[in-house]
Amino acid sequence: MSGTPRIVVALCFAASVANRTKPTDRERFYAKTVRVGSGCLIWTGYKTERGYGQFSLYGKNMGAHRAAWILEHGELLTAGQILLHSCDTPSCVEVAHLRVGTHEENMADVRAHGRHNMALGENHYLARFTDAEVERIRSMAKDGLLQRDIAAIMNCSRSYVGLVANGKVRTKPTARPSLYHDKEGQDAKAKARRTRLLEITSVVHPDDQIEGEEWRETPYPGYWASSLGRVRGRSKAILTPILMGDYYVVDCGMKEGTKTRNRKGVHVLVCEAWHGTRPAGKHAAHINGDAFDNRPSNLRWATPLENGNDRVRHGTTMVGSRNPAAKLTDASVREIRRRLAVGGNTIRALAKEYGVHPSAISQLRDNKTWRHVT
Numbered sequence: 001m002s003g004t005p006r007i008v009v010a011l012c013f014a015a016s017v018a019n020r021t022k023p024t025d026r027e028r029f030y031a032k033t034v035r036v037g038s039g040c041l042i043w044t045g046y047k048t049e050r051g052y053g054q055f056s057l058y059g060k061n062m063g064a065h066r067a068a069w070i071l072e073h074g075e076l077l078t079a080g081q082i083l084l085h086s087c088d089t090p091s092c093v094e095v096a097h098l099r100v101g102t103h104e105e106n107m108a109d110v111r112a113h114g115r116h117n118m119a120l121g122e123n124h125y126l127a128r129f130t131d132a133e134v135e136r137i138r139s140m141a142k143d144g145l146l147q148r149d150i151a152a153i154m155n156c157s158r159s160y161v162g163l164v165a166n167g168k169v170r171t172k173p174t175a176r177p178s179l180y181h182d183k184e185g186q187d188a189k190a191k192a193r194r195t196r197l198l199e200i201t202s203v204v205h206p207d208d209q210i211e212g213e214e215w216r217e218t219p220y221p222g223y224w225a226s227s228l229g230r231v232r233g234r235s236k237a238i239l240t241p242i243l244m245g246d247y248y249v250v251d252c253g254m255k256e257g258t259k260t261r262n263r264k265g266v267h268v269l270v271c272e273a274w275h276g277t278r279p280a281g282k283h284a285a286h287i288n289g290d291a292f293d294n295r296p297s298n299l300r301w302a303t304p305l306e307n308g309n310d311r312v313r314h315g316t317t318m319v320g321s322r323n324p325a326a327k328l329t330d331a332s333v334r335e336i337r338r339r340l341a342v343g344g345n346t347i348r349a350l351a352k353e354y355g356v357h358p359s360a361i362s363q364l365r366d367n368k369t370w371r372h373v374t
């Protein structure tokens, strides 16, 4: 009989210790906030690229402002209900600054504040002409110049001149760039791509033969690839490549029996024409790492692994310490491997010392990650 009260006491004690050591969700949440002069409660924890805080509540990752709402109102939000910031501060988690709205309202809000990514007009990375050039095309058309002649002047197709002149494309003005995007970086990239495309297409004109250029037939009837990495279509015209992702592609007509266009990577076509049929499981790899250099001499059939290693060699992937999220460096990886080899260091201890998850240590030990470090 005398044993029972003692057990109860022990349980109460254990419960109170657990309560004291484990913070509540609210404590956890508000520990990561700071009040600023405007009245906003700013999230100091992890934030997304767009500036919204992130918080894990009831085992679910969500926007910190959403978590604030749930903590204060004790009610969950449905997926369609979106919280709008009346203070226009994404990182603010002050419940008084939040109201429930719909996706449509939110988009209107975002647009009104210029927070959206308007890849319109000359801001679009594929835009060929600046707003001024588009204006020039329109005024030439107005002056009665033939679309064919305008196309020749502007070095584009007649049909594109028609679209511009008739207001089918490039009608919306180029919008104010979003504050939430690396506009300058995008512009620089877009400009580089445009210049590169112009470099390629400037020497290219239908029936235009460059001295010393050799042509070989691709597996697609009527399509030929040259020693300079250009592709000629059935009309003998040299095709203007389109940039898709990191590669140039050309349109090889329609896929047989379908309504889909048959887009082929220029590097694949050139490789097929110059280095034989694609061996099973191989990719057309750029030897010097320049994905725009599609000359046969720069291409080879390689396994995805070889191609991946090439990318590592060329620095076109973000591996190892080149990855901005990397906590370790090549040197620290070497050091960890050395210490694991000599023994006496647990994975847990090393993880703690280097501020990474233990799995990061075991994975680098097993050569699953940081493989390029030897």
Ligand SMILES: [Zn+2]
Residues within 6 Å of the ligand: 039, 040, 041, 087, 089, 092, 093, 094, 097
């Ligand atoms: Zn606020």
